[in-house]
Amino acid sequence: MANDVWVVVEHESGQPKKISLELLGRAGQLALALGGKAVAFVPGRDVSAVARALGPYGADIVYTAQDPLLEPYTADAQTQVVGEALRKEQPTLVLIGSTAQGRDYAPRLAARLGAAIVTDCASLEVDNSSLVATRPMYTRKAIGTVMYASEGIRIAVVLPAVYPVPQADPKRTAEVRAMRIPLDAKQIRTKVHEVQAIKRETVPLTEADVIVSGGRGLRGPENFALLDALAKALGAAVGSSRPPVDSGWVPHDYEIGQTGKTVSPQVYLACGISGAPQHLAGMSGSKHIVAINKDPNAPIFQLADLGIVGDLFEILPKLTEAVKKAKGGNRD
Amino acid sequence: MNIVVCVKQVPDTEAPIRIKPDGSGIDEMGLNLVMNYYDEHATEAGLRLKEQFGGTVTLIAAGPERTKEALRTGLAMGADEAMLITGPGLEQSDHLGMARVLAAAIKALPHDLVICGKLSTDDNASIVGPALAELLGLPQATAIAHLEVDASATTALVHREVEGGVEILEVPLPALLTVERSLNEPRYPSLPGIMKAKRKEIKTSTSTDQKVAASSRLTKLVPPPKRQAGRVIEADADKAVAEIVAFLKNDAKVL
Numbered sequence: 096m097a098n099d100v101w102v103v104v105e106h107e108s109g110q111p112k113k114i115s116l117e118l119l120g121r122a123g124q125l126a127l128a129l130g131g132k133a134v135a136f137v138p139g140r141d142v143s144a145v146a147r148a149l150g151p152y153g154a155d156i157v158y159t160a161q162d163p164l165l166e167p168y169t170a171d172a173q174t175q176v177v178g179e180a181l182r183k184e185q186p187t188l189v190l191i192g193s194t195a196q197g198r199d200y201a202p203r204l205a206a207r208l209g210a211a212i213v214t215d216c217a218s219l220e221v222d223n224s225s226l227v228a229t230r231p232m233y234t235r236k237a238i239g240t241v242m243y244a245s246e247g248i249r250i251a252v253v254l255p256a257v258y259p260v261p262q263a264d265p266k267r268t269a270e271v272r273a274m275r276i277p278l279d280a281k282q283i284r285t286k287v288h289e290v291q292a293i294k295r296e297t298v299p300l301t302e303a304d305v306i307v308s309g310g311r312g313l314r315g316p317e318n319f320a321l322l323d324a325l326a327k328a329l330g331a332a333v334g335s336s337r338p339p340v341d342s343g344w345v346p347h348d349y350e351i352g353q354t355g356k357t358v359s360p361q362v363y364l365a366c367g368i369s370g371a372p373q374h375l376a377g378m379s380g381s382k383h384i385v386a387i388n389k390d391p392n393a394p395i396f397q398l399a400d401l402g403i404v405g406d407l408f409e410i411l412p413k414l415t416e417a418v419k420k421a422k423g424g425n426r427d
Numbered sequence: 428m429n430i431v432v433c434v435k436q437v438p439d440t441e442a443p444i445r446i447k448p449d450g451s452g453i454d455e456m457g458l459n460l461v462m463n464y465y466d467e468h469a470t471e472a473g474l475r476l477k478e479q480f481g482g483t484v485t486l487i488a489a490g491p492e493r494t495k496e497a498l499r500t501g502l503a504m505g506a507d508e509a510m511l512i513t514g515p516g517l518e519q520s521d522h523l524g525m526a527r528v529l530a531a532a533i534k535a536l537p538h539d540l541v542i543c544g545k546l547s548t549d550d551n552a553s554i555v556g557p558a559l560a561e562l563l564g565l566p567q568a569t570a571i572a573h574l575e576v577d578a579s580a581t582t583a584l585v586h587r588e589v590e591g592g593v594e595i596l597e598v599p600l601p602a603l604l605t606v607e608r609s610l611n612e613p614r615y616p617s618l619p620g621i622m623k624a625k626r627k628e629i630k631t632s633t634s635t636d637q638k639v640a641a642s643s644r645l646t647k648l649v650p651p652p653k654r655q656a657g658r659v660i661e662a663d664a665d666k667a668v669a670e671i672v673a674f675l676k677n678d679a680k681v682l
């Protein structure tokens with residue numbers, strides 16, 4: 096319906112991903128402002144469990160579109176199915192997470208529908224009935240305000256962790272409706288050979304409330320174990336600046352910054368990172384920044400909420416112990 | 428193999444930018460403009476395929492006259508041809524409009540592969556690549572970190588970094604790819620390359636697309652909120668740890 100706000104839900108092992116819940120929370124608020132409903136759209140092979148999980152997080156209606164051809168994800172299948180659903184239902188706004196999938200198909204979808212699209216949204220507001228987004232630009236040296244045209248479907252690709260996951264209300268249920276959308280194997284031109292999981296004991300960067308990040312100051316790959324241990328204790332993700340990636344100490348997907356990921360966790364703990372502008376481009380939107388650096392003049396201290404001048408090799412092991420203790424003696 | 432590489436000219440990310448006092452955009456006076464970082468990787472990918480399979484690498488850009496400088500960077504790296512599309516409507520255009528203008532031009536060129544950077548470092552939008560794939564009716568693979576084209580040049584095998592893993596994807600040609608920086612190390616333009624690029628004619632055409640009217644527009648640009656430097660503490664490790672734990676508990680509330 097014309098005033099509805101949709102979320103295209105991403106899921107894994109029968110669970111909605113965190114970013115989709117964040118977007119559902121925001122969709123509820125925006126739908127209220129626009130006089131429509133919050134609608135979750137769940138494409139996939141078998142999504143009944145995911146669909147049931149969404150009511151408590153604020154979905155008024157859940158549409159499912161089930162087809163074995165939707166898994167594994169391909170841009171062709173996803174664009175076809177989401178595109179047909181949007182054509183049929185014509186919501187005013189569609190929220191898509193800024194993830195490897197979202198960034199892949201959302202622009203294609205916009206081009207197919209002729210829909211307005213804004214990516215990297217760090218906020219979305221209804222202002223006098225117009226829809227306005229803000230987004231970091233020029234490697235975070237500026238924040239742009241973008242206004243959508245008022246006609247037609249509007250797509251917003253929203254950054255992770257800018258909206259909180261809403262409190263689940265177990266008593267709340269949503270009406271689940273199955274949508275039948277034709278999908279032909281011939282429409283899928285690419286073929287996924289496999290998705291190689293990289294085994295990690297820590298949380299993915301884009302899902303983390305806390306990120307512990309290491310730079311050249313870590314001196315070598317073996318010392319990332321210090322960060323792994325702290326991250327495990329905190330339930331945090333591990334990231335890095337660019338030199339550890341370029342030196343092959345950590346995989347490419349660790350990198351945060353202009354040529355890496357943009358993150359905005361509750362806490363970003365920078366260890367042995369000087370705070371070059373290209374690094375700040377990826378993390379200066381964090382809510383709280385803590386820095387450990389032995390150089391009192393390191394630029395990172397100019398934006399850290401708490402700066403510790405000291406040796407990370409002395410501090411990190413003790414910090415991990417202290418965090419374990421504070422968490423109530425978590426077993427390893 | 429006929430390879431088309433899309434290029435954008437952007438402010439050098441090493442330098443600060445000046446936002447115009449009225450917030451309508453950035454002040455271009457004295458700004459160092461360069462080829463978008465990821466487009467260097469896209470050009471490199473094109474050149475390597477040309478070295479492997481033969482064919483041509485054609486650079487294409489839509490933008491003001493000054494964009495020719497960025498195209499010359501790519502020519503100096505070794506691209507064969509470069510074309511620039513200008514037009515009065517382009518400045519009002521949004522990313523979809525830009526993709527439409529590029530698609531119209533690329534349709535007229537032979538293309539087995541269209542390669543773009545995964546994003547441009549000015550707007551950070553990452554819209555043009557996949558939108559262009561749709562408008563050209565091509566399959567896509569975005570933000571690729573590895574690329575192999577089979578001997579008969581009919582399919583590309585690519586790696587894409589996804590959350591928690593790597594997706595290995597087979598894409599039939601013709602296709603559109605957008606590239607990640609870990610795909611390759613762009614070559615430096617050689618001196619003879621630079622000399623040759625200077626003399627090379629850059630074909631310029633004017634877009635007559637009337638539909639570039641934007642469906643979204645930038646209304647304001649402001650500096651990011653200034654972060655206040657907080658407390659900086661020089662203390663022994665035990666004191667430092669106590670400070671961090673207290674901060675995580677009381678300020679950040681994550682403990």
Ligand SMILES: Cc1cc2nc3c(=O)[nH]c(=O)nc-3n(C[C@H](O)[C@H](O)[C@H](O)COP(=O)(O)OP(=O)(O)OC[C@H]3O[C@@H](n4cnc5c(N)ncnc54)[C@H](O)[C@@H]3O)c2cc1C
Nearest residue numbers: 310311312336337352353354355367368369374388389407
């Ligand atoms: C086009 C371009 C794109 C780039 N993109 C990115 C990007 O996306 N992300 C990124 O991070 N960088 C990027 N860079 C690189 C960036 O310019 C910096 O070189 C990089 O961020 C520096 O990383 P660092 O802080 O880890 O290393 P350094 O600047 O070398 O800092 C190391 C720090 O560790 C501290 N240290 C050393 N030993 C200890 C110890 N025992 N205890 C405590 N502290 C210690 C030192 O005091 C120093 O401050 C890019 C550069 C270019 C040109």
